[in-house]
Amino acid sequence: MPQILIDHSADLDFDRVGFVDDVQRVITEVIDTAVEDCKTVFRPAVHAAVGYGTTGQAVMLVEIKILAGRSVEQRAELSARVLALLESHLTVPTAIGVEITELERATYRFVHHPGK
Secondary structure, X not given: OOEEEEEEEOOOOOOHHHHHHHHHXXXXXXXXXXXXXXXXXXXXXXXXXXXOOOOOOEEEEEEEEEEOOXXXXXXXXXXXXXXXXXXXXXXXXXXXXXXXXXXXXXXXXXXXXXXX
């Protein structure tokens, strides 16, 4: 169920596999889910800027979508732990943000399409 969407400066060099492994582990520690249910998408941005784009900072924004019903405290803990992971994985000046959003249980659908 968790959807991990990672938007980042295209030229940002970081260990994607290591980061995903750590994020998925943290998610399973904070909310009731399994690593096998996590889905991650990296979306490199052709252009990313902080302010006027003169700082030279890279940008990384992480959104984790989870099913509704978790407490504010759980969501806050998850965002704080993911932020700490980002800080440990990034080696260049980077503007980073983390957001935990909720998927409405009544309307969210997901399937594993077998292909044709």
